[in-house]
Amino acid sequence: MSRLLLPLAAIVVFFLFSLITVRVARPRDPKRFFLAYALLLLAGTAVAYLTIWPLETIDDALGLVSALLVQLLACLTMWNAFYSLLWGFSGSMMFDLFNDSSLLDRERLIASYVGDGPVDRILARRLPNLERGGWVAIDSQTLRLRPKGTVMAVGTLAAFRLFSLGMGGGVK
Numbered sequence: 001m002s003r004l005l006l007p008l009a010a011i012v013v014f015f016l017f018s019l020i021t022v023r024v025a026r027p028r029d030p031k032r033f034f035l036a037y038a039l040l041l042l043a044g045t046a047v048a049y050l051t052i053w054p055l056e057t058i059d060d061a062l063g064l065v066s067a068l069l070v071q072l073l074a075c076l077t078m079w080n081a082f083y084s085l086l087w088g089f090s091g092s093m094m095f096d097l098f099n100d101s102s103l104l105d106r107e108r109l110i111a112s113y114v115g116d117g118p119v120d121r122i123l124a125r126r127l128p129n130l131e132r133g134g135w136v137a138i139d140s141q142t143l144r145l146r147p148k149g150t151v152m153a154v155g156t157l158a159a160f161r162l163f164s165l166g167m168g169g170g171v172k
Contacts (some may be wrong), residue, residue, distance in 0.1 A: 003053065018082065095125055096112065
């Protein structure tokens with residue numbers, strides 16, 4: 001049990017580094033920082049683990065692998081929560097509903113997403129990010145999946161079918 005304290009400490013460090021990075025440095029692309037933190041902390045955990053508990057038995061090796069997997073899973077979960085909850089559509093909508101009681105009316109909420117420009121408020125933030133990330137190409141009024149986007153679309157479809165999920169993740 002004491003061997004799990006090391007990856008748990010690294011997870012806390014990951015959270016704190018990520019929070020400080022987002023709040024203080026405010027980078028345009030924080031996921032690069034998250035990836036660097038996760039990799040550095042995995043390496044640091046492995047070094048610390050091997051220093052404290054040298055690999056003498058198979059149980060020691062399995063303990064190291066388990067500790068690293070727990071840490072990696074927790075880092076990825078926090079990373080996903082950051083993007084899904086804090087920057088995701090549902091989280092943004094909950095924020096709007098909390099801060100503007102006039103949007104508690106369904107029609108007003110829908111109207112608030114119409115927007116003034118060529119795309120609605122839902123797509124106004126997403127499309128430029130997808131284009132910058134190399135997922136789609138935007139030519140005038142036409143969208144085209146780039147190779148990276150095609151891989152993501154095929155992978156998403158495979159995941160939906162494998163886990164019997166409907167669009168949006170609801171279980172059928």
